[in-house]
Amino acid sequence: MTGSQRSMTSRRGFLRYTGMGALAIGSAGLLAACGDDGGSAAGKGGAAGALTKPTRFRIASAPGDNYFLDQVNVSEKQFEAYNLQIGKLIFPQSGVQAMQLLAGGGVDGMVQDPILTMASYVNGQKGKRPVMVGMRIPETTYxxxxxxxxxxxxxxxxxxxxxxxxxxxxxxxxxxxxxxxxxxxxxxxxxxxxxxxxxxxxxxxxxxxxxxxxxxxxxxxxxxxxxxxxxxxxxxxxxxxxxxxxxxxxxxxxNQQVQYFITREDFLEKNPAVIQAWLDAQTEAKDWVVANPDKAADLLNKTSFDGKGEQFAKDYITHFTDVVVPKIQPDWRVPKDAVDFMIDIAVQLGTVKEGQVSYEDLVAESARA
Incomplete structure (x- = not known):
């Protein structure tokens, strides 16, 4: 198969399952569930703003620093403090597969690239489309x-x-x-x-x-x-x-800003308090990293780099606290100019057509800066 053929085949598959012609599927057989239990038992709900009762919330994540706050939440039992029952973090094989799971109801939330988010939005059915509820990494990481x-x-x-x-x-x-x-x-x-x-x-x-x-x-x-x-x-x-x-x-x-919190439209409509609890737990994780850089670097090295990246973990925590955190908006708000920039890129890539999506389409009202 040539590079062109490989590309065409994959694009057809991507549009097929980010559009809603695909069957709703669970996570079995498609991904690995990793990490310690993040609150599958009844949560204590000790945090201010915690949900009133334990509530299931399945998170797609991945190894590495972009997703490290998920591991902090698990390690520090912060999901449990907000009464979020995540079971185990779910590790799809790629962002494409993660979007398939979100559309099919296999996961409820994740941090995702905005280009893939837009592709899923324009090819999805209303109610099942992804919606941005925050921005976690306000810079490019590629x-x-x-x-x-x-x-x-x-x-x-x-x-x-x-x-x-x-x-x-x-x-x-x-x-x-x-x-x-x-x-x-x-x-x-x-x-x-x-x-x-x-x-x-x-x-x-x-x-x-x-x-x-x-x-x-x-x-x-x-x-x-x-x-x-x-x-x-x-x-x-x-x-x-x-x-x-x-x-x-x-x-x-x-100048791209490439990592956004997303969920499904129907999930946000039915469960706004759950999404807020998720964002609050992530804030707890961010603050813990800033307050405990050495412990954070050790945790990142162990959970993402198999103990083989001590110096890289330390360097990233320094980068995160000194460069990334100052750019993060209060309550993870999503600036309009950042999304508009990414929409222009999506148009350039041919992912969406001019005027097909807007900031208001993609970003939940509660998350707008």
């Missing part, structure tokens, strides 16, 4: 890691030259059509290239991507988070090749 042994331009090269050197190469993404794949498409276009100039290889979650890099099946890999980018480079003997946050990276990549 990068491209070059594998060891590749003869790519050095760090002094321009963004365009670095991207053009990828032509004809195998580049790993979580899944073809997923958020990382959309970012790769955008980066290629920013360098005057096309989607099919590289071979897009779906590799699943971070650990699988590392394994594929070590096996030399990839020349490069699109990483999704700040810390896993650096860990991937270290574990493969490669290097951070294109850092989307770098000043030399085009604004269309550098």
């Amino acid at each position: 990068s491209i890691v070059a594998n060891a042994g590749t003869d790519f331009p050095d760090d002094s090269a321009s963004f365009e030259d670095k991207m053009k050197a990828l032509k004809g190469k195998r580049v790993g993404v979580a899944a073809v059509g997923a958020g990382s794949d959309q970012q790769l498409k955008l980066a290629l276009e920013a360098a005057g290239m096309t989607y099919d100039d590289v071979e897009h290889v779906g590799v699943g979650q971070f650990a699988s991507g590392i394994a594929q890099m070590k096996a030399k099946r990839l020349e490069a890999y699109v990483t999704v988070t700040w810390a896993t980018t650096r860990l991937a480079a270290a574990q493969t003997g490669g290097r951070v090749y294109v850092d989307f946050l770098a000043d030399s990276t085009p604004e269309v990549l550098r």
Whole structure:
């Protein structure tokens, strides 16, 4: 199958199951449930603003720093304090699969890329579409890691030259059509290239991507988070090749804000207090990280990096507290300019049509800044 054929097949599949022609499904057989129990027994509900009784709320998460606050909530029993019964965190294989689960009722909430969120919104049925209820990471977290042994331009090269050197190469993404794949498409276009100039290889979650890099099946890999980018480079003997946050990276990549709290429209309508409890628990987690940076770094290293990324975990916690937290709006509010910027990008990618979605469509009234 050629790169073009692989792309076309995956896009058809993505539209099929982010549209609501797909059957409603649970999580069995599609994903792993990971982490300690986050409150499956009757919660104590000791936090101010806790729900009046234990309430089920299933969260799709993933290894890595973008989702670390979920692990803090579990470790510090903060879900339990808000009477949220999460059972175990659910780990889909990709953002695409996570959206499938949300639409089908397999999960109730997650942090998600806005491009995928928009694709699901425009192809979904009213009531089952995703809605943004907050912004957790108000910056881009994507990068491209070059594998060891590749003869790519050095760090002094321009963004365009670095991207053009990828032509004809195998580049790993979580899944073809997923958020990382959309970012790769955008980066290629920013360098005057096309989607099919590289071979897009779906590799699943971070650990699988590392394994594929070590096996030399990839020349490069699109990483999704700040810390896993650096860990991937270290574990493969490669290097951070294109850092989307770098000043030399085009604004269309550098100025994105890419991680939003989302739920389904019907779930929010029926359970606004549950969503608020979730956001409040996340605030507790954020504040705990800021107050306990050493403990937070240790927890991140153990839960996301298998104890092998101590320094990267410490570096991320510093980045989170010094750079990310000051950008976060009170109660995780979602600024209009950030979403409008992402809508423009979605139009450029062809994910949505001009005028097809708006800030008011995508963001719950309670979450608007």
